[in-house]
Amino acid sequence: MEGAVAYESDLNLKATELRLGLPGSDEAEKEALSGVRNNKRASPDTSDECGSKGSSNGDRENAPATKAQVVGWPPIRSFRKNSFQPKKTEAEAAGMFVKVSMDGAPYLRKIDLKVYKGYPELLQALQHMFKFTIGDYSEREGYKGSEYVPTYEDKDGDWMLVGDVPWDMFMSSCKRLRIMKGSDARGLGCGA
Amino acid sequence: MDSKRKMDSPESNVLTRSSPFPDEVLERVLGLVKSHKDRSSVSLVCKDWYNAERWSRTHVFIGNCYSVSPEIVARRFPNIRSVTLKGKPRFSDFNLVPLNWGADIHAWLVVFASKYPLLEELRLKRMTVTDESLEFLATTFTNFKALSLLSCDGFSTDGLAAIATHCKNMTELDIQENGIDDLGGGWLSCFPENFTSLEVLNFANLSSDVSFDALEKLVSRCRSLKFLKVNKNITLEQLQRLLECAPQLTELGTGSFHQELTTRQYAELESAFNNCKNLNTLSGLWEATPLYLPVLYPACTNLTFLNLSDAALQSGELAKLLAYCPNLQRLWVLDTVEDKGLEAVGSSCPLLEELRVFPADPYEQDVVHGVTEMGFVAVSYGCPRLHYVLYFCRQMTNAAVATIVKNCPDFTHFRLCVMNPGEPDYLTNEPMDEAFGAVVKNCTKLQRLAVSGLLTDLTFEYIGKYAKNLETLSVAFAGSSDWGMQCVLSGCSKLRKLEIRDCPFGNEALLSGLEKYESMRSLWMSACNVTMNACRRLAKQMPRLNVEVMKDEESDDSQADKVYVYRSVAGPRRDAPPFVLTL
Numbered sequence: 001m002e003g004a005v006a007y008e009s010d011l012n013l014k015a016t017e018l019r020l021g022l023p024g025s026d027e028a029e030k031e032a033l034s035g036v037r038n039n040k041r042a043s044p045d046t047s048d049e050c051g052s053k054g055s056s057n058g059d060r061e062n063a064p065a066t067k068a069q070v071v072g073w074p075p076i077r078s079f080r081k082n083s084f085q086p087k088k089t090e091a092e093a094a095g096m097f098v099k100v101s102m103d104g105a106p107y108l109r110k111i112d113l114k115v116y117k118g119y120p121e122l123l124q125a126l127q128h129m130f131k132f133t134i135g136d137y138s139e140r141e142g143y144k145g146s147e148y149v150p151t152y153e154d155k156d157g158d159w160m161l162v163g164d165v166p167w168d169m170f171m172s173s174c175k176r177l178r179i180m181k182g183s184d185a186r187g188l189g190c191g192a
Numbered sequence: 193m194d195s196k197r198k199m200d201s202p203e204s205n206v207l208t209r210s211s212p213f214p215d216e217v218l219e220r221v222l223g224l225v226k227s228h229k230d231r232s233s234v235s236l237v238c239k240d241w242y243n244a245e246r247w248s249r250t251h252v253f254i255g256n257c258y259s260v261s262p263e264i265v266a267r268r269f270p271n272i273r274s275v276t277l278k279g280k281p282r283f284s285d286f287n288l289v290p291l292n293w294g295a296d297i298h299a300w301l302v303v304f305a306s307k308y309p310l311l312e313e314l315r316l317k318r319m320t321v322t323d324e325s326l327e328f329l330a331t332t333f334t335n336f337k338a339l340s341l342l343s344c345d346g347f348s349t350d351g352l353a354a355i356a357t358h359c360k361n362m363t364e365l366d367i368q369e370n371g372i373d374d375l376g377g378g379w380l381s382c383f384p385e386n387f388t389s390l391e392v393l394n395f396a397n398l399s400s401d402v403s404f405d406a407l408e409k410l411v412s413r414c415r416s417l418k419f420l421k422v423n424k425n426i427t428l429e430q431l432q433r434l435l436e437c438a439p440q441l442t443e444l445g446t447g448s449f450h451q452e453l454t455t456r457q458y459a460e461l462e463s464a465f466n467n468c469k470n471l472n473t474l475s476g477l478w479e480a481t482p483l484y485l486p487v488l489y490p491a492c493t494n495l496t497f498l499n500l501s502d503a504a505l506q507s508g509e510l511a512k513l514l515a516y517c518p519n520l521q522r523l524w525v526l527d528t529v530e531d532k533g534l535e536a537v538g539s540s541c542p543l544l545e546e547l548r549v550f551p552a553d554p555y556e557q558d559v560v561h562g563v564t565e566m567g568f569v570a571v572s573y574g575c576p577r578l579h580y581v582l583y584f585c586r587q588m589t590n591a592a593v594a595t596i597v598k599n600c601p602d603f604t605h606f607r608l609c610v611m612n613p614g615e616p617d618y619l620t621n622e623p624m625d626e627a628f629g630a631v632v633k634n635c636t637k638l639q640r641l642a643v644s645g646l647l648t649d650l651t652f653e654y655i656g657k658y659a660k661n662l663e664t665l666s667v668a669f670a671g672s673s674d675w676g677m678q679c680v681l682s683g684c685s686k687l688r689k690l691e692i693r694d695c696p697f698g699n700e701a702l703l704s705g706l707e708k709y710e711s712m713r714s715l716w717m718s719a720c721n722v723t724m725n726a727c728r729r730l731a732k733q734m735p736r737l738n739v740e741v742m743k744d745e746e747s748d749d750s751q752a753d754k755v756y757v758y759r760s761v762a763g764p765r766r767d768a769p770p771f772v773l774t775l
Contacts, residue, residue: 072286074554074584074611079369079397154452165452172481173452
């Protein structure tokens, strides 16, 4: 009797299996598959799909594994999958954390831009966090008289001076902040 | 043309002719008939009409490239200037058809080169087109004017360069949504400096940069340019300059709608859009944000088609925009607008006829966003003229659909995709049979239907019984037995295209449609319960049908995993790759 239990085909390996689904979600998986036959299609075209712009790779593989992936379902054309990245609205995101680095500091910090209502508050917070001071901002001369200059990297990858664009625009385009120091800062409108 | 015709047909004795008109008059009159369906009817009236029709026809539409051979087409229609061809089965759009399946345009071009040297227009959908073919096209047909490629594959931007270089009379270059190798944007610079005839340019789905300088110059000198759809890499600033050159545009596809602009640039952009009073179609708008959408407002007065399927708008942004689009007839959006956004559609767009809602996150299981049945219902209350819908959602109810079709009984195209296969009515947990029953009972003009959700044979009983004008039916993960499919095949007298995947329909169902398939364009069945033997029987009994099977690697020998059946006067195709078995 004992032999059959131990070496039966069902060793209940499923209980020890590492998987990405929630415990107990197995039933759901089975139901989803009941109408699906042969969903592991060895179709040679999944790597080379229509509408591919080089960024299409692994589109289906990115989905969580709680339900099995079905080829070609939902019926969306390839070009729609590729060209669109769902916009995570700042309104719905938990916060808008960006990294802040300071030249010479041993490690970076992170701040939530949503917490601030405008540039004055942001700059005040940065000065407090990193213990430095900067001068007043002017469009013509940037942060004149400062040893430090606050800059940010925008969506195009360019380093911009904090304060030039309207606050909302800054919020939606700022990817990270960098407090530049000394000679580096010279090129950004701190004097001729 | 006249002298050729006299050589072909014997001189008719006036006394014996059946038609009271001289041939020239008949041809002149019939030449005004444009619709290819009408022309088919005309050609069946009598021999004189058949001849007059074939001589006067300048445009031929071939819905399945394998249903006929280019030689047969050329023999019947001597004076074609414009060809529309469709190739692969529609499910190839969703990767159900392997690469190199066929539908290569080249063999057609070779015949056209000798029979239609004056060919002007070529519109292809789901065909394979190589760079060699494009080069051949560009260098052979000196009068070539219009090329439209939709959902095609096999070519690269090199092929486009050949077109731009050689086609001196190009009026239309429309490259939509293709599986193209984008090797760079240099092709656009190949249009010669003295080239000015372009009226339509669409390169929205190409990913690499074109030279903006070349584009700006091209747009400036093509004074007849009416449709311009640029790709994502064109910035707002560049767009403004293009609009300054071409305020006469009627269709515009913008590039990326997000860029840091100065106040002055913003104002210039606003002004540019303000000058575009003729716009009826707007698309593109990648990454559009609330900050920039307002520049569009002055240009929206005459908009009839707004394609926001590349812009992840929220409900509020959409509502504000729609307030400026009183004449909207067609709207495509992403489900990021949610039900609230669709409520705005219902209240702002009384003239709406077509709505398509695409999912932003189709593979995300845990999404709580998107649209539900409520959004669709809201639209139906506000838009009684709605007749075309494509709706992706995660939940639906029978009651909601019943309400929708009560409000909008004029549906001609009803494509509902509940994204989880086999999803029941989420309130009652019942199948969605009654939903589609309501659709076919209420919408007597229904031509195209796509069903989804948990469906039993009852759905198909309803379809067979009521959908008397149905021409296209798409079915996935539905039905209980062969009976369902049998109901459709016997009941839908006008059925032309039937595409089925992952349904429990088997041999009995397949074989119940024997004679039916000859009156249809095609049948597709994949991941159903059909065997090779049944397919062989079908092929044997119906010699005028091509029965093609593709097998999956792991399946056993007796199963016919993917079956494609279509009528053809050209016989079995000779270019089938090894993985396509012609029975």
